[in-house]
């Protein structure tokens with residue numbers, strides 16, 4: 001098959017595969033039916049959709065290949081096989097499309113331009129930023145100053161992560177005049193329960209060689225502005241109490257200490273404390 005562009009990312013390819021599979025009224029209806037009924041046998045589906053078994057199995061095969069539908073049993077085309085929709089796949093597609101919408105939307109008040117030694121601009125991240133975001137995140141992971149995460153990330157994994165960040169959880173990047181990404185920040189789900197919808201967690205990472213130039217400050221300001229615009233009531237973070245630049249930055253932005261979890265994580269065989277901070281957004 002001819003690929004559209006050689007640089008198509010894994011996330012783009014996955015979204016295109018799913019959209020192709022769904023761009024057929026029978027298959028679309030089949031997915032709606034499965035989402036409604038949770039699971040169905042092949043016979044039940046054939047009956048509900050008034051399809052011949054051979055036609056049904058063709059449609060199901062396309063949806064399975066695209067990762068939209070899952071089946072019980074290894075033997076294909078058995079009338080008693082159960083089929084269900086993979087909710088994670090639909091969440092991925094929804095997140096991917098809403099990410100596109102988010103990028104297409106203008107955010108004029110948030111087009112931060114920070115004057116330092118050069119000009120630094122803050123904008124919404126695109127899939128093209130995935131490699132730079134991975135590199136900067138990996139520096140934070142390797143430095144052991146910022147996170148309990150120890151698994152290094154690949155550009156492909158970050159592209160998937162970006163694609164699933166919906167409009168309420170944007171990822172911002174700070175870029176210089178040449179377009180080089182110097183740092184990134186993201187608003188993250190704090191807790192999926194609806195009662196916590198007004199609270200948002202965040203991450204902030206600046207490339208090693210650009211720390212201490214005010215980029216973290218600018219990114220945090222932009223994250224706060226965006227959080228307000230999105231209607232959040234509170235921002236929270238978890239960090240190491242030993243992270244002096246981070247602590248200084250958060251305190252300067254009005255975050256206050258909620259408390260410290262003592263010996264909360266085990267990093268390289270040593271207990272690590274984790275501090276929790278919060279800021280009510282006015």
Ligand SMILES: CC(C)(COP(=O)(O)OP(=O)(O)OC[C@H]1O[C@@H](n2cnc3c(N)ncnc32)[C@H](O)[C@@H]1OP(=O)(O)O)[C@@H](O)C(=O)NCCC(=O)NCCS
Nearest residue numbers: 140146205206211212213214215216217239244245246248
């Ligand atoms: C924490 C981090 C995001 C801050 O970004 P930054 O661009 O380096 O920060 P800024 O230059 O905007 O400001 C940092 C503040 O910390 C201060 N600071 C820097 N090094 C410091 C140190 N060793 N001790 C105390 N304060 C320090 C700076 O003086 C500045 O405060 P000021 O403006 O009041 O003088 C960045 O250092 C980083 O990415 N670190 C690794 C990842 C990380 O720790 N992320 C946060 C996870 S919670």
